[in-house]
Amino acid sequence: MSTYMYKTKDQNPIDAVKTVLSAMLAKSQVDAVFVAARTPYAKLPMPALITSADKMDDVDPLAPAAPLNAARQASSILKYETGKKIALVLRPCEERALIELVKLNQCDIGNAVIIGMTCMGRMENGTYLKCLDDHEDLSISFYVKPDLQAHITTTCKSCDKFLSPNADITIDVTGMKDGIIGFLPQSEKGETLLSGLYLAREKTSTYREKTIEDMLKTRQKEKEQVMKAAKALLNPLENFQKTVATCLNCYNCRTACPVCYCKECVFLTDIFAHKPEVLFQRAKKKGAIKLPQDTSMFHLTRLSHMAHACVGCGHCSSVCPSGIPVADMFRAVAEEVQRLYQYEPGKDMHERPPYIAYREKNTFIEQGEDR
Amino acid sequence: MEQFEPKIIALVCNWCTYTAADLAGTSRLQYPANIRMIRMMCTGMIDSKYILKAFLSGADGVFVGGCHPGDCHYIDGNLKAGKRIPGVGKILEQFGFEPDRLKLKWIGASEGPEFQKYMTEFVDTIKTLGPSQVRDRMIL
Numbered sequence: 001m002s003t004y005m006y007k008t009k010d011q012n013p014i015d016a017v018k019t020v021l022s023a024m025l026a027k028s029q030v031d032a033v034f035v036a037a038r039t040p041y042a043k044l045p046m047p048a049l050i051t052s053a054d055k056m057d058d059v060d061p062l063a064p065a066a067p068l069n070a071a072r073q074a075s076s077i078l079k080y081e082t083g084k085k086i087a088l089v090l091r092p093c094e095e096r097a098l099i100e101l102v103k104l105n106q107c108d109i110g111n112a113v114i115i116g117m118t119c120m121g122r123m124e125n126g127t128y129l130k131c132l133d134d135h136e137d138l139s140i141s142f143y144v145k146p147d148l149q150a151h152i153t154t155t156c157k158s159c160d161k162f163l164s165p166n167a168d169i170t171i172d173v174t175g176m177k178d179g180i181i182g183f184l185p186q187s188e189k190g191e192t193l194l195s196g197l198y199l200a201r202e203k204t205s206t207y208r209e210k211t212i213e214d215m216l217k218t219r220q221k222e223k224e225q226v227m228k229a230a231k232a233l234l235n236p237l238e239n240f241q242k243t244v245a246t247c248l249n250c251y252n253c254r255t256a257c258p259v260c261y262c263k264e265c266v267f268l269t270d271i272f273a274h275k276p277e278v279l280f281q282r283a284k285k286k287g288a289i290k291l292p293q294d295t296s297m298f299h300l301t302r303l304s305h306m307a308h309a310c311v312g313c314g315h316c317s318s319v320c321p322s323g324i325p326v327a328d329m330f331r332a333v334a335e336e337v338q339r340l341y342q343y344e345p346g347k348d349m350h351e352r353p354p355y356i357a358y359r360e361k362n363t364f365i366e367q368g369e370d371r
Numbered sequence: 372m373e374q375f376e377p378k379i380i381a382l383v384c385n386w387c388t389y390t391a392a393d394l395a396g397t398s399r400l401q402y403p404a405n406i407r408m409i410r411m412m413c414t415g416m417i418d419s420k421y422i423l424k425a426f427l428s429g430a431d432g433v434f435v436g437g438c439h440p441g442d443c444h445y446i447d448g449n450l451k452a453g454k455r456i457p458g459v460g461k462i463l464e465q466f467g468f469e470p471d472r473l474k475l476k477w478i479g480a481s482e483g484p485e486f487q488k489y490m491t492e493f494v495d496t497i498k499t500l501g502p503s504q505v506r507d508r509m510i511l
């Protein structure tokens with residue numbers, strides 16, 4: 001919407017973000033800020049709910065790490081209308097997941113201010129901590145040094161949705177190699193907020209567009225390769241058996257999934273808690289079975305529940321204790337399912353998910369086609 | 372060589388396709404014995420798990436039969452099926468199951484001959500495709 005951005009004067013980027021967020025609180029533009037911050041107990045940033053402008057010291061949304069997709073935590077604060085105005089600093093994949101949760105009536109963001117970012121990616125937790133050992137200022141140097149950027153996750157490397165189109169404000173990091181950070185208003189709401197903060201207003205840098213264009217090219221190319229490799233992990237089914245051979249059925253991937261929101265997940269019900277007789281019967285049928293059972297059933301069922309809504313954040317891979325590339329597989333399947341339903345999760349707040357809008361766009365019904 | 376006799380699971384709606392099957396029976400219309408029919412109250416209650424489980428347990432094909440659009444006894448259960456089942460098929464396809472192994476058809480209660488025809492056609496299709504990849508593998 002806008003061709004100009006706001007910036008703070010001569011501050012390092014992290015301080016600039018803190019200045020803007022604290023000013024929003026101090027001026028009572030918002031009641032609280034939801035943003036990644038270091039805690040006294042860990043170097044990895046976790047989502048924090050901050051209500052006091054002087055508690056901004058450890059805020060670190062630019063850290064190239066995210067132990068979880070913050071959408072579900074954000075939705076727990078926005079479960080229902082509380083009358084509180086909250087500014088949420090989210091990565092693009094978190095924003096998309098939050099939008100899906102809104103559509104599923106899990107939360108309400110009518111009163112929220114979404115602050116997105118031009119996302120350069122995140123590292124796996126371990127990688128981040130290792131890099132932090134050598135670079136104390138990692139949240140800044142990451143944006144300056146391409147060799148550090150090379151450490152982001154496979155999913156991030158191949159993510160082509162690194163912008164925050166639905167945010168009210170975007171934190172623009174594309175100028176960080178020159179030490180500049182910008183705040184781009186993307187909605188009326190964002191514009192009003194930023195203009196009330198007395199920041200310097202200037203034209204958007206020309207390299208923003210160029211940087212985004214280059215990034216998109218690289219990422220799309222990478223995505224093609226990752227998706228192609230992923231297909232071979234699934235098809236034929238025997239390949240998939242190899243891919244998930246050491247799956248523990250721990251359901252970490254499901255827990256980490258921001259769009260797997262069910263209060264009572266079917267995998268935690270009696271349906272999958274088999275009696276010994278059932279296991280004996282299965283063993284007898286084939287002569288031998290592997291335990292845990294139902295690994296394939298788990299992954300395929302979960303896909304049938306959420307593939308249309310997969311935002312491709314990669315957190316399922318990050319949390320897998322067996323190093324299974326869950327995200328690569330799920331993204332590859334999701335791409336096909338989303339193409340089938342012509343549905344892009346997180347893109348449009350008003351577009352209803354396919355299984356809710358089953359009366360609409362039902363070509364199968366309309367044309368009397370059969371499967 | 373022994374001829375391949377596919378195992379096919381048919382999930383059919385009580386109010387239409389199942390009644391059509393009955394009609395086919397009383398009219399002495401023969402259809403292949405490969406079909407294992409499971410009566411459902413409506414296609415809208417067919418959980419994706421039923422289809423996935425059937426395939427992962429070695430079914431060579433799954434047939435879903437429901438009421439024609441507009442005729443569903445629960446108003447729009449068949450529309451839900453019409454939306455959901457192609458998605459399940461798309462997922463199965465990614466794991467190497469041929470799309471033709473999953474079929475959804477609307478068969479009304481009076482359509483005994485149609486029932487016979489679709490079943491025969493489906494069994495033929497599956498016979499051409501051959502046994503499912505799950506058959507003699509250790510699929511877990």
Ligand code: SF4
Nearest residue numbers: 260262265266302305
């Ligand atoms: S796996 Fe299925 S049932 Fe479990 S939380 Fe996800 S969507 Fe819900």
Ligand code: SF4
Nearest residue numbers: 247248250251253320
């Ligand atoms: S996190 Fe990994 S081991 Fe655990 S259920 Fe998911 S794929 Fe299996």
Ligand code: FES
Nearest residue numbers: 384413438443444
């Ligand atoms: S009652 Fe037959 S499909 Fe719903």
